Amino acid sequence: MTYRHVVGPKTHVFADLAALMAKATPLRSGDRLAGIAAESAEEGMAARWCLSEVPLSEILAKPLIPYEEDDVTRLILDTHDAVAFKEIAHLTVGDFREFLIKASSETLARISPGITPEIAAAVSKIMRHQDLILVARKCRVVTKFRNTIGLPGRLSVRLQPNHPTDDAAGITAAIVDGLSYGCGDAVIGLNPASDSVSTLGGLLHLFDDLIQRLAIPTQGCILTHVTTTLEAMNRGLPVDLVFQSIAGTQKANASFGVTLPILKEAHEAALALKRGTVGDNCMYFETGQGSALSANAHHGIDQQTLEARAYAVARPFRPLLVNTVVGFIGPEYLYDGREIIRAGLEDHFCGKLMGLPLGCDVCYTNHAEADQNDMDTLLTLLGAAGCTFVMGIPGADDVMLNYQSTSFHDSLYVREVLGLKRAPEFEAWLEQIGLTDRDGALLPEGPSARLIAAAPGLSDRKGIAA
């Protein structure tokens, strides 16, 4: 079915819902690369106007990728909560924007299972940054493993201690550095350079030992392929969280070497380990706009809608953390700071609306038109939006993946400016070991020497006094 919108003497025609949604998307290089972006500013606004008049029930009834062709579509439709949807079924996209701005946290939680990724993406396309921030901030998504993540007024940090050769002492040094800034309550999560199970086994033991020895109320994760983590679990290695990169189409997931049954198998294996102490959310997913196009698996759908579909892949697994790695993939998908900032806010909004614990790797590569000032802007906006977690990387410089993100210092900045606290269990631990005061502020003479002393491989001394 074609869509039309008249502006003065001109009738803008959109071939189908996918084309309408693509052209309604605020401009970005990835949609241009795919040849589906609006060709003029007026066409973009005409598409947004036209989209605002589309009923939500019509979006639900018209899957962008046919049910028969794609297991993500099947997952979305088979798990759709018709009862939750009933409350919003009569609305158009434009009405829905107003509904969301007015809705309470309770209402948003109630309708969340009725919101498909296409509905979330559609409404986000007609929302300004302030709408995306306002609504996301009201969404309450709380997850638990060894601590409680996502409570109002709190922001967690993934401590990312990457090292170019997976050197145990180098990784440990970066972890201790991050802990001394009070980072690591979301997860201590390493992107390993190696993918051999034996190397990963050493790293898993390193993380487990460190977390146990210091009695840190947090979880560790080695971000390797799900099949490798499955193998690690089969060998009895200490796996807290199962990691996997996911995307919004079956074909794109296949390019990552992942299927829904593999994810299910890994989820069940991790649940059976029962390593969580306060909860059993044990999956960690990463996503990012452009991944489907880069795998030539985008079906003519815009990258922001496909990103929201990736959240539908994550949803049934009740993940502890979902991370949109927003500027990692490069300028052919998000060209500059402006496009990265917009995408970060959209992703966070769509994920939260769908009930997921969305965090954001606020980041860019050196060939994107962006710099640390753009990251400051996005970090501040996401802090205001109630983002679940961000990255903490030494000096914001990832020396293994070669990109820039947010630093340990950046997390201190955003906490001070917006009054954001850490996960409560982690916060209590920091105070107990003497690193922070009662308000969570770092003390001038923190116990970093004791952290070093207690860290395996950095010193002969064992134990921590706390």
Add this chain to the structure above:
Amino acid sequence: MSAEDPTMDDAAIDPWARLSRLTPARIGLGRAGTGMPTIEVLRFGLAHAQARDAVHTPMDAAEVASGIEALGYPTLVLDSAAPDRATYLRRPDLGRTLGEDSAKILAERPSEPVDLAIVVADGLSARAVHEGAAGFLAAFKAHIDKAGWSVAPVVVARQGRVALGDGIGAALKARAVAVLIGERPGLSSPDSLGIYLTLDPRVGRSDAERNCISNVRPAGLSHDLAAFKLDWLLREAFVRGITGVNLKDGSGPALEPPPRQQALEDGSDTASRT
């Protein structure tokens, strides 16, 4: 923490100075309140500036070509279909395709089959090419001479990506193509050259059909070692009839460089961090 705590002595001799030697990561930076010390803000800014310059400084193709000719290789300067850097960054497909004029030059050029075509492309760091391409080719020349491989004129390609070598290699009737290309610059590695080897080059080859030697730069893999590896891969490729994921680099554990996370190619094809 009490003053009697014995570990306080460690702090007095700055344990972070010791820990910083364990990793190239920016640890132990200290802080000014919640912020970074000024010196670290400046260091980061300078590193980013150098990485940006590496991406945006145009390759001086004539200079690169003359450096290569001085080694005794004839050269040919060509352009991809990307007219400028801004387009190149947005349209990786154009960087993988020869421009119209360049395609014509190649098509009209009579060529006999050769063992190897070599393409030197700016990729995402002209600096890597300016500083490293001739040095690497000088080191590799000894291997070519020893093996007796026939080599097509070295193509110096502006606004090129790795796959540009596929069409060039095919047009030059080469059994294999080696693409020397400026890698996506990291904050501390603006000068890193990557070398991609593809057997039986033709348009449409996938990245899984290539072997990569990454991180060729003074602080990384040396020219001699990189040349040794390319020699090994090329010999194996000719014997086994493959390049890519099924041809593992077995050039000797003793010669292994530090492992790298992933080929940092020209940055265009990495969607996932796993």
